[in-house]
Amino acid sequence: MPASLISGLRSVELEVADIPASTRFYCDTWQLARTTNMGDATYLRATGAPSHVIALHVGAKAALRSVTLNARDRASIDTLAARLTGRGVRVIGKPAAINEPGGGYGCAFLDPEGRVFRVIAEDAVHQDTASHPDRPERLAHVVLNSPDNESASKFFTDVLDFKLSDRTRIMDFIRCNRDHHNLSFAKGSAATLNHIAFHMPTLESVMKGAGRLRDAGYPIEWGVGRHGPGNNVFAYFVAPGDVVVEYTAEVEQIGDDYQTGYPDDWQWPPGRIDHWGIAPPPSPRLKEAQAKIGFRVG
């Protein structure tokens, strides 16, 4: 089996109505750092190597503009673009140099539900990557809602070499590296953004981060708990624009020998929706926000 063309999840590009308010939240409270501005966009990094993990663009209301994956190398981009074209996928950006902070070489396409995905290789990376206990290290995963979540994930396993890690009654978890999941598709009434998860160094970082968010007026909307698939700890919050964000840690690291789980393998005892069973259920506000953010039609 050849290695996956895709090596990881790099960034999300969001549209938000109030860039200063979102920038304050993501920098002062969420603990990302602004790297630069270009055009209307503000670029924010975590402590890890990727040039940025969020680009904030101006929009009338919050929307997911695109999700950006990293490819292994420039040849992978060309291979992928040819494969996408051969499968009848709409490639909206042919392989070319990327004109934005981080640069690199990449292409863009629409997935079957019309979301914009970009794949970039050979983009610039930061050398100062020391972890900090209070700061996110990188994106962990993006969860997208889909009226047909199994077909949505099948596109990524069939065409982009992702692997199905686990399937529950309502979610498909797929991976392109050792993280249990980098993308997940949740059953929903429409194609929308469910949430964006940021990897924190430790469980302690998630706990202290949750306290920092609460102090800043952002209550924990779900958590702190430990998920089933992925075995990661979690705490969910609603960021400006009603974007749902998650602090997570201890995401299970797996390899090709991982036994894919199916709905019968992921049954919770009555009253449980996480391993610890101490957190209240997700708040009504979280549930509303998890189905609210659309994506820009490419």
Ligand SMILES: [Fe+2]
């Ligand atoms: Fe998550």
